[in-house]
Amino acid sequence: MTPPRAPSWWRIYRGPLVLLAVVLVAPWLPWGRFGYLVPLLQLAGIYTLLATSLTLLLGMAGQISLGHAGFFAVGAYTAGVAATVWHWPSGVAALAAVLAAGLVALLCGGMVLRLRGHLLALATLCLGVILYELILKSSLTGGAAGLYDLPEWRVPGRLGAGPAGGFYLVWGAAWLALAWLAHLSASPAGRALRAVRDDEAAAAALGVDVFVLKLKAFVASAMLAGVAGVLYAFVHSPSYLGPEEFGLTTSVLLVMMAVLGGLNSPWGGLVGALAVMALREGITLVADQCGFSGAARIEQLVYGLILILLLTRAPQGLVPLWRRVCCRAGDS
C-alpha cells in the first residue's frame, strides 16, 4: 500500500494567492455609490476570521462550540479595557487580549472537552452566555453602556487615510488565518485532527493524543476569535465598543456561517461569512428598492427562508456545491 501523495505546492496555496490578489485590489475598485459596502466588507473580514476559527474547530477537529462569541468578546474587551481603563499601549493590549482569549479557552477547554456531542454543545453554550453576562454586568467593561474612544488602528502612511486603512488590516489577518488553515489542512496535524473528528478511538489507537489535540484546536480557534475581537475593537469600531455584538445570537450565527460555507474545506468560513453578509445586505437593498424599507420583519423572514433553502439544496455547504458546478462545467 502506498501512502497518499502529498498535494503539490500549487494545489495547496493557489487559493490563498488568488484571495490575496482580490484583497489587495478590493478597496480600490470603482465602487461609486456602493462605497458604503467597503466598511461592510471589512466587517465581513472579521466574521470570516470568526467563521474560519469554527471551521478549524468544528470542521477539522469535529468539536462544536456554541459559545464562540464569548472568546470574540474576551478578545475585544481585554483589548478595550487594557487600552482605555489601564492605559496600556495598544500593541501590548492587543497581545494581552489574544493571550487572554487563549488562556480562557485553555481553562474552559480543559474542563468541557471531555464531553461530546450535545453535551459539549450545551457546555460551550453555557460558557458563551456566562462570558457575555459577566461582561454585561461588570463595571470594569462599562456594562451595557460600553467603552468609548478606543485607540484606532490604521495602515501607516498615506494608505491609512483611504478606505483601505482598516480594510487591509482586517483582511490581512483573515488571509493569514485562511492560508494557515489551508496549510494545516494538508499537513500531518490536519490529518490527525480529522482522524479525531471521524473516530476518536481509532485515532487514539494510532497514537494520536486525542485530548491534547482537541485542546490545542480549541485554544487555537479561541485565539483566532480573540484576534477578531481585537480587530473589531481597534479597527472596525474604535469609537464605541458595546456588548450587543457578543451574545448567543452571534455564536449561533458563526456556526451557521461555518456550516453554510462547508465544513470539509478550509474555505468554508470565508464563503459562509461572505454568503450570509451578502444575503443580509442584498435583502435590505432589494427591500429599499421596492419601498419596503421599514419592514425589518419581512427581511428576517426572507433571510431565514433563503438560509433553509440553501441548507436543504446544498447540505454539504456552498464550497462543495461550487466544486460540483465547476466539475460539471468542466466535463461538458
Place this chain on the structure above:
Amino acid sequence: MTWGIAILLLVKGLAVGGIYALISLGFNVIQRTTGILNFAQGEFVMVGGLGAAWLWGGVGLPVAVAMPGGAVLAAGVGWVSYQAALRPAGGTSLTTRIIITIGLSIVLRAAAALVWGTDPRQLPPLAEGGLTLPGGAVLDWQSLAVLAAVAACMPALAWFFRCTATGRAMQACAGDPDAARLCGIRPDRVAAQAFTLSAFLAGMAGVLLTPMLSMSFDRGSMLGLKGFAAAILGGVGHPVAGVVGGLALGILEQFACWGSSVYKDTLALAAVLVLLLIRPRGLLVR
C-alpha cells in the same frame, strides 16, 4: 432566611421548572426519534402562547377554548415545519439538519412578529387567587395548574410510548431507524409525528406560561435554551429525567435569584455547567 419565602421560592421554582420540564419533554421526543437537536423548540413555545392569547384577545374565544387552541396551533406549526424544512433535507448530515432548525427559528420568530405584532400579549389565568400557605405566603392556582399539567403529561406520554402503535414506532426509530424501516415503519412519517407531538407539548408550555409572564415574539430562544438545559441535565433519552432536570433548573434559578438578582441567569447556567462536568450523563442516568 425565613421559611415562608423559602417555601414560596420552592413552589415558584417548581412551577417555572414545570414549564421547562414540558419543553424538555418535547426536546426529548424529537431528539430520540430523529437525533435532531431542535433549536426551534422555544419558538414552538412562543407560537403556543401567542396563538392562545390571540385566540382569546383577538378572535374573542373563551379561555377554555383558546388554551387548547394555542397548543393545537403550535402542533400544526410543528408539522408544517418538518414537512417544509426538514423533510427535504432527509439524507443529509445531522449537523446540517440541526442548523436548518436554527433557520426555522429565525423564520418562525419573524413570522410571529409579522402576524401578531411585536407587543407582548396577555392571557387571563385559569383561576384567580390562590392558596394561603402556613408561612403567610400565597401560592397562586396557576402555578399549581402547571404542576398538575406536568404531572398529567408524564403518565400520558408513558402510555403513548408503550401502548400506541405510533408511540412504539417512534421508539423503534429511536433505537435503530434501519431496523424500523425493515419492520414497515416509515421514519419520515414518524419524524413528522414526533415534530407534531413535540410542538404540541411546547405549545402547552407556552399556553401555561403566558398567564404568569405574558408572551412576546422574542421570548422563545431563552425558553428553548432552558428546556434544552433541562433535557440534558436530566439525561437525554429519558423523559422522566428531563422532568427532574426541568424542576431542578427552575428551583435553582429561583434561589439563585434570591442570592443576587443581577447574576440570576449566570448563576443558573454556571450551576448547569458544573452539573454537566460532574454528572455528564445526567442527574438520573447512571
